[in-house]
Amino acid sequence: MKKYFKVWLQLAHISFAEQLATRFSSVLFLIGKTARFVFFLVFLFSLVNRTGGLAGYTKEQVIIFFLMYNLVDISTQFFFRGVYFFRQKVVSGEFDFYLAKPMNPLFRIMAGYTDFLDLVTLAALAVYGAWFAGQSSIRPDPMTAILLLIMLAVSFLIALAIHIIVVAIGVITTEVDHSIMVYRDLTSMARVPLEVYSQPVRIFLTYLIPIGFMITAPAKALLGLLTPPTFLFSLLLASCFLFLSLRLWRYALSQYSSASS
Amino acid sequence: MKKYLTLAKISWSNGLVYRLNFVMWRVRLVLSLMTAYFLWAAVFGQHQELFGYTRDKMLAYIFISWVIQSLVLSSRSIDLAGIINSGDLSNILTKPLSNLKYWFFRDIADKTLNLLFSVGELAFLFLILRPEIAVPAPGNLGMLAILVLPLATLLYYFINYLFGLLGFWTPQVWAPRFLLFVILQFVAGSLFPLDVLPVGLQNVLNWTPFPYLIYFPTQIFLGRTGNIGMVGGIGLTLVWTVIFYLIVKLVWKKGILVYSAEGR
Amino acid sequence: MPIITVKNLTKYYKIHQKEPGLWESLKSLVARKYYDVKAVDDISFEIEEGELIGFIGPNGAGKTTTLKVLSGLLYPTSGQISVLGFEPWKRDHKYLKQMSLVMGQKNQLWWDLPAQESFILNKEIYEVPDDQYKKVLNELVELLDVKDVLNIQVRKLSLGQRMKCELIAALLHSPKVLFLDEPTIGLDVVMQKAMRDFIAEYNKKYKATIILTSHYMEDVKKLAKRVVIIDHGKIIFDGKLKEIIDKYAEHKILTLEFSEEFPKERLEKFGEIDSWEYPRAVIKVPRLEASKRAAELLETLPVADINIEEPPIEAIIRRVFSGGKKQEAKSKKQ
Incomplete structure (x- = not known):
C-alpha cells in the first residue's frame, strides 16, 4: 500500500514538473477549465432565475446538482487522468513495460498523470460550493453528511469501474479516445437533473451505463432525497459493476498481443 | 482553382478512410443535440414563454443552430499547428499553393460531409421524436439570408486558422485551442440562444465576433431579426471577417520569417 | 549565364537560452535571452544549367539550411540569391512550378491513399497538361520500376517503394532545378544504389540542374563531378572532385x-x-x-x-575538415 502511495507521489511530481515546463499551457488550461465551469453556471443561473426551477427541482437544488457534477467529475479526472494518455502507451509498446513491472498495471495506467492544478480547481469549487450551500436553505444533518460521503465513495467506485472498462477496451482494440470522449459526453448530460430527460434516456443513463447515477446520487443524498431502496441499490450496482469491470480487464489481458514496432 | 477542387476531392476520400473516427464524432454530436433538446423540452414543461421564445421556437432554434454548427464549425485546420511544428509545412510551401486556400478547401470537404450527415440525422431524429417546432421563416430577404452562411463559415475559418498559425511560435497549441473551444461552446450560441443570458452580458458579447458564428445566422433563419437587423448583422459579420482576414495575413507574414522547417 | 547565383548568403537562427531552475524559468517569462546560431556564414557560389553538384559536410554544417534557403523555405538573414532569375523566398508561383525539393525523410504522399491519387493532385497543383503528365509519369514509372504499386495505399508500401513514389511525385512537373536533401538516408545499400543511378540518369536525360546534399561519400563519389564542401556554415572547397584529391591527398x-x-x-x-x-x-x-x-x-x-x-575520399575529406579547423584556430589565435 505504502509503495503505491510513494510511486503515485513520484509520478505526480514528474507530471507537475512537466507542467512547470509548459507553464503557459498549464495556466491556459486552468483558465479554460474555470471558464467552462463559470460559463455553465452563468447559464444555469440565468435559466433557473427565470424559470424558478427545473424538472420538479427548485432553483437551489438544480445548482447543487451542477456543483456535485463538477465535484465528481473533477475528482475522478484527478485520479484517473492517465486514461487519456493510454492509447499512446499501447501503440508505442510502453504498456508492455507496465505489464512487466511488479505493480498493478491498472494503477500505473490511471494514476500516472495526475494534474495538480485540478486541486486548485477543486479547492475553488469547494469554496464556492460551501458559500452557496451556506446561502441556501440546505441544512444537512449528520445522517445526511454520512450518506453523502458513502454515495461519493460509491460514485468513485462506479467511475473506477467505467475507467477500467475503457482501459480494457483499449487493450483489446487500441481504441481509447473515443470511449473516453463518449463517457465525458454522457457524464456532461448529468449536469442537470436526470429527470429532464425522457424515460428511455433516463433508464439508459441510470441502469445500463450508470453514469447518471454516479453523478446525481451524491447530490440527492445531500438534498435528503435519497430513499433507502435507492441507497441499497446503488451499493449493489457499484459492486456488480466493479466486479464486471475487473473480469473484463482480466479477459482483456488474456487477449493482449503486444504491439510490434 | 482546379487544383483546390482536386485537393478537396482527395481530402474527402482521405476522410472516408477514417470511418470510425467520423462515426464516433457524429455520435457525440447527436448526443449533444439530444441533451439540448431534452433540456429545453423540460424547461418549457411548466412555461409558455421564456426569454422571448415559445416552446416550438426554442426547439427550432436548437435544431437549426445544430445544423449551422456542422457547416460553420467543422474543420480540418486543426492539423495546421502540428504541420508547422513537424516541418511538413515545407511540403506546401515549396509548391505553387496558397496555404490559406489549401486548408480552406480541405475544410470544405469536411464541412460538406458533416452537413450531409447532419441533415440525414436530423431527418431521422424528426421521425423518432416528432418534435413540434416552428417552421423557419427567413422573410423577404431570403436571398440575403443565405449570404450569412458563407460569411460565418469564412469568419470561423480565419479564427481557427489564426490559432493554427500559433504553431510558428510554440508547439503547445492545444491549450489556447482548448480555451477557444470552451468559449465557443457557450458564446457562439449552440446549446442555448444568447437571449437567455442577462442583457448586460449580451451587450458585451455583441462586441465580440462569436455571436455571428451560429447565434446570429440562426436568428436570421428563425425570422427574428427583422430586415434592418439582418442587414446590419450581416454587415457586422462582414466587418469581423475582414478584420480576421487582415490579422491572418499579418501573422502569416511574421510566422513565415521565423519558420525553421525543422522537426521530424 | 549561371542558373543559380548565391552571393554572401548568411542565415542566423535565434535560439533562446533555457537555464535550469525555477527562478530562471520565471525570469524567462519576462525577458528571454537569445543567442544567434550561424547556420550559414557568408557563402557564395554559382551553378550552371545541367550541373549535378554535391554539397557535403558533417551534420549541422549548413548544407540543409542552404537548400532550404534556395527553395524559398527560409528567409536569408543577408545576401543575394537568384535561382532561375527569381528570389526564392518570394515564393513566386512561377518559380515554384519549376523547382522541386525532396527531403530524405519527409513524405508528401497522402498516407492512406494510393500514390496515384497524390500524383494526380500534384499534376493539378503544378498545372501539368494531360499529355505531358502521362508521358512523364510513364517514363518515371519505367525508370523506377514501380508500375504495380501505384494503386496500393502508401502506408502499405515498403520503404524503397515509397521513396520511389515520393520521387515520382516530386518530378511529375519536370522541374528545371532539383534540390535533394539527404536522399539516400535510411535506405539499404541496394536502394541507395538504385537512387544514385536514378539521379544520374535523370540529370543526363532531362538536363535538370541538381543540388544534392549528403554526408555519405558514396553519393558524392558516384554522382557529382563538382563538389562543395561546407563546414560550420562556411564553404571550404568548391571545385572538381578530382581537385580535392590532387590538393588534399x-x-x-x-x-x-x-x-x-x-x-x-x-x-x-x-x-x-x-x-x-x-x-x-x-x-x-x-x-x-x-x-x-x-x-x-x-x-x-x-x-x-x-x-x-588514391586514399579513400572519406579520409581526404576528413583532412579537409581538420585542415579547416586548423585554419580557424590559427585565425582565432591572431
Whole structure:
C-alpha cells in the first residue's frame, strides 16, 4: 500500500514538473477549465432565475446538482487522468513495460498523470460550493453528511469501474479516445437533473451505463432525497459493476498481443 | 482553382478512410443535440414563454443552430499547428499553393460531409421524436439570408486558422485551442440562444465576433431579426471577417520569417 | 549565364537560452535571452544549367539550411540569391512550378491513399497538361520500376517503394532545378544504389540542374563531378572532385603482395607502413614519388602483385575538415 502511495507521489511530481515546463499551457488550461465551469453556471443561473426551477427541482437544488457534477467529475479526472494518455502507451509498446513491472498495471495506467492544478480547481469549487450551500436553505444533518460521503465513495467506485472498462477496451482494440470522449459526453448530460430527460434516456443513463447515477446520487443524498431502496441499490450496482469491470480487464489481458514496432 | 477542387476531392476520400473516427464524432454530436433538446423540452414543461421564445421556437432554434454548427464549425485546420511544428509545412510551401486556400478547401470537404450527415440525422431524429417546432421563416430577404452562411463559415475559418498559425511560435497549441473551444461552446450560441443570458452580458458579447458564428445566422433563419437587423448583422459579420482576414495575413507574414522547417 | 547565383548568403537562427531552475524559468517569462546560431556564414557560389553538384559536410554544417534557403523555405538573414532569375523566398508561383525539393525523410504522399491519387493532385497543383503528365509519369514509372504499386495505399508500401513514389511525385512537373536533401538516408545499400543511378540518369536525360546534399561519400563519389564542401556554415572547397584529391591527398596507397617473407625494415625505407601481415602489406607513399617508388619496390623486393590507389575520399575529406579547423584556430589565435 505504502509503495503505491510513494510511486503515485513520484509520478505526480514528474507530471507537475512537466507542467512547470509548459507553464503557459498549464495556466491556459486552468483558465479554460474555470471558464467552462463559470460559463455553465452563468447559464444555469440565468435559466433557473427565470424559470424558478427545473424538472420538479427548485432553483437551489438544480445548482447543487451542477456543483456535485463538477465535484465528481473533477475528482475522478484527478485520479484517473492517465486514461487519456493510454492509447499512446499501447501503440508505442510502453504498456508492455507496465505489464512487466511488479505493480498493478491498472494503477500505473490511471494514476500516472495526475494534474495538480485540478486541486486548485477543486479547492475553488469547494469554496464556492460551501458559500452557496451556506446561502441556501440546505441544512444537512449528520445522517445526511454520512450518506453523502458513502454515495461519493460509491460514485468513485462506479467511475473506477467505467475507467477500467475503457482501459480494457483499449487493450483489446487500441481504441481509447473515443470511449473516453463518449463517457465525458454522457457524464456532461448529468449536469442537470436526470429527470429532464425522457424515460428511455433516463433508464439508459441510470441502469445500463450508470453514469447518471454516479453523478446525481451524491447530490440527492445531500438534498435528503435519497430513499433507502435507492441507497441499497446503488451499493449493489457499484459492486456488480466493479466486479464486471475487473473480469473484463482480466479477459482483456488474456487477449493482449503486444504491439510490434 | 482546379487544383483546390482536386485537393478537396482527395481530402474527402482521405476522410472516408477514417470511418470510425467520423462515426464516433457524429455520435457525440447527436448526443449533444439530444441533451439540448431534452433540456429545453423540460424547461418549457411548466412555461409558455421564456426569454422571448415559445416552446416550438426554442426547439427550432436548437435544431437549426445544430445544423449551422456542422457547416460553420467543422474543420480540418486543426492539423495546421502540428504541420508547422513537424516541418511538413515545407511540403506546401515549396509548391505553387496558397496555404490559406489549401486548408480552406480541405475544410470544405469536411464541412460538406458533416452537413450531409447532419441533415440525414436530423431527418431521422424528426421521425423518432416528432418534435413540434416552428417552421423557419427567413422573410423577404431570403436571398440575403443565405449570404450569412458563407460569411460565418469564412469568419470561423480565419479564427481557427489564426490559432493554427500559433504553431510558428510554440508547439503547445492545444491549450489556447482548448480555451477557444470552451468559449465557443457557450458564446457562439449552440446549446442555448444568447437571449437567455442577462442583457448586460449580451451587450458585451455583441462586441465580440462569436455571436455571428451560429447565434446570429440562426436568428436570421428563425425570422427574428427583422430586415434592418439582418442587414446590419450581416454587415457586422462582414466587418469581423475582414478584420480576421487582415490579422491572418499579418501573422502569416511574421510566422513565415521565423519558420525553421525543422522537426521530424 | 549561371542558373543559380548565391552571393554572401548568411542565415542566423535565434535560439533562446533555457537555464535550469525555477527562478530562471520565471525570469524567462519576462525577458528571454537569445543567442544567434550561424547556420550559414557568408557563402557564395554559382551553378550552371545541367550541373549535378554535391554539397557535403558533417551534420549541422549548413548544407540543409542552404537548400532550404534556395527553395524559398527560409528567409536569408543577408545576401543575394537568384535561382532561375527569381528570389526564392518570394515564393513566386512561377518559380515554384519549376523547382522541386525532396527531403530524405519527409513524405508528401497522402498516407492512406494510393500514390496515384497524390500524383494526380500534384499534376493539378503544378498545372501539368494531360499529355505531358502521362508521358512523364510513364517514363518515371519505367525508370523506377514501380508500375504495380501505384494503386496500393502508401502506408502499405515498403520503404524503397515509397521513396520511389515520393520521387515520382516530386518530378511529375519536370522541374528545371532539383534540390535533394539527404536522399539516400535510411535506405539499404541496394536502394541507395538504385537512387544514385536514378539521379544520374535523370540529370543526363532531362538536363535538370541538381543540388544534392549528403554526408555519405558514396553519393558524392558516384554522382557529382563538382563538389562543395561546407563546414560550420562556411564553404571550404568548391571545385572538381578530382581537385580535392590532387590538393588534399598527400599520399597514394600501395597494396603489395609478396612471394616470400623478409624483415619489415626493408619495406620501411619506401614509405609509411599501414599494415604488415604476410603475404600482404599496405604502405603510404608521397603522391609525386608513387611511380618511382613502386618501380624501385618491384626491383628490390619479392613482389608478386602491386596495386596503386588514391586514399579513400572519406579520409581526404576528413583532412579537409581538420585542415579547416586548423585554419580557424590559427585565425582565432591572431
